[in-house]
């Protein structure tokens with residue numbers, strides 16, 4: 316019998332998901348017109364306590380569309396954390412602007428506001444804070460920097476659906492908040508993304524650009540270049556079903572993290588994931604740092620876990636170390652966190668027994 320592998324992340328697809336996707340199929344609305352799109356957009360915006368939601372094909376284009384609609388263009392600079400998924404940098408690049416890497420803060424692994432201030436130039440137009448692995452960025456300070464320097468803020472919330480900073484949901488702080496619904500994210504639509512905003516004008520602009528910038532008054536007249544960044548009704552049907560359980564998913568992730576924390580807190584050489592007292596971390600990926608005092612190297616531990624049927628994931632490689640972005644400022648803290656970091660299985664349907672088993676392997680004394 317093949318050994319059961321515990322994956323880092325699997326989606327939880329229930330009966331409701333199947334029922335609603337089948338409804339969309341039966342009704343024949345399989346592309347991007349259909350009732351589930353509006354329902355999903357409404358539900359998701361409400362969940363974020365934001366006025367508008369716009370569903371798009373994935374999180375990467377959500378970032379691109381928001382930046383483009385906000386007028387980011389060639390010649391501009393956009394500040395991003397170096398420690399993030401490549402999509403954050405690429406989306407900036409697609410606008411013609413230059414992403415500029417900001418180093419991480421050692422405690423939360425998110426962008427360091429001190430370093431953010433240092434990286435501002437006369438060309439800087441926007442900041443894209445990333446709520447890494449589900450822990451919110453220091454939003455009050457970031458908004459203060461943005462205000463003082465007249466910068467736009469697009470939150471990359473692809474890993475942090477439902478996370479809160481001072482009791483307010485991420486995505487509701489910036490000019491826009493961007494989400495991904497890839498299979499391993501907090502909820503999934505297969506592939507998919509969304510942008511939330513309170514700004515009516517920005518919403519209209521993004522809506523227009525999402526559908527090839529077609530004029531509202533005259534069909535097939537396109538006053539500018541737009542995109543096909545639409546989500547399908549099939550995906551939105553999946554999303555509507557997932558929204559019924561999003562709070563439960565987040566609760567499960569937090570409970571799993573607490574259990575992991577309690578089992579690993581006394582293990583020498585392991586740094587547990589952060590949760591500052593004024594935030595709610597959704598622990599998208601339960602992530603730890605393997606310090607020098609740990610008896611094994613990170614790679615050795617990952618190998619040992621793999622042999623026991625437990626999948627893990629290394630941290631992102633900082634943007635300043637990616638070949639297309641060479642020439643970026645060195646980000647030492649980001650590089651160090653990246654070299655030590657790994658994520659353990661974090662699926663919403665992970666069982667207590669599985670977590671006990673994973674902690675046992677890590678604590679086995681070696």
Ligand SMILES: *Cc1c(COP(=O)(O)O)cnc(C)c1O
Nearest residue numbers: 373374375400402473495496497
């Ligand atoms: C997943 C992710 C994205 C991109 O989302 P896709 O839906 O995969 O395009 C962007 N930023 C971050 C931080 C992510 O983790």
